[in-house]
Amino acid sequence: MRVLVVEPERRPEVKEIDDSLKEMQGIVGGYIQSIYPFEEPVALVCNDEGKLMDLPANRGLRDENGQIYDIVFGTFFLCGAPADSDHFTSLTPEQIEQYRKMFYTPEMFWGMDGRIVCLPLEVD
Numbered sequence: 001m002r003v004l005v006v007e008p009e010r011r012p013e014v015k016e017i018d019d020s021l022k023e024m025q026g027i028v029g030g031y032i033q034s035i036y037p038f039e040e041p042v043a044l045v046c047n048d049e050g051k052l053m054d055l056p057a058n059r060g061l062r063d064e065n066g067q068i069y070d071i072v073f074g075t076f077f078l079c080g081a082p083a084d085s086d087h088f089t090s091l092t093p094e095q096i097e098q099y100r101k102m103f104y105t106p107e108m109f110w111g112m113d114g115r116i117v118c119l120p121l122e123v124d
Contacts, residue, residue, distance in 0.1 A: 002090040004078040004099050008056040009106045009121060014096055015077075019088055027077055029055070034088075036081065037061050037070075042095060043081035043088060050074040057109045060118050068118055071109055078103075 001019045005027060006012045017023050024032050024045060033048035047055060055074030063069050078099050080089035091099070106121040 001079060001088060002096070004091060004096055004103075005075065006059060006072075006077065006103045007075045008058040009123060011106070011123065012100045012103050014100075017077075024077075024088075028075055034081070040095070041081045041083055042091065042099070043079055044072065044076055045079060045088070046072050046076035047074045057107070059103050059107055060109070068116060071116070 001017055003015055003017055004012050005015050017027070021032070028045065028047040028050075030050075030053065031048040032045050034043040034045045036043055038044075044061075047053065050073035053074070058072045058074060058076065060068035061070045061072065078091060078095075080091055080095070082089055106123055108119050108121050110117055
C-alpha cells in the first residue's frame, strides 16, 4: 500500500507498506486512530494517544478558511479509505501530490496569550 508518511520537523515521504496493523502501529508508534478530515476518501492515521504521550506537535489541521482547528501529534500517515471497504488502500498519484503539498512545510507550535501560534519550520 502506498502511503504518505509525515514526521514532525520533516517533509512528507512516500512509502510502500503492507496493510498490517503491526506495521501501521510501528509507523505511528502505538495504537492507531484514523480520522477523516478531508472531503475525499482519505484517512489520516495517527497515534491514538499522541497528545497524552506528549509526542511532538507535527502539523495543524485547517478548516476551509485556513484556520487551525486541531494539531496532530507524532508521526502520521495518509492513505486511501474507500467508503465501500473496511480496509485502507494506496493513495493515487494525484492524492500523493495534493497531500504532499498540503503538509510539505513542517510547523512549530506554542501558546501565546491564550492562542496557538503556528510558524513554518525551514528544513533541508
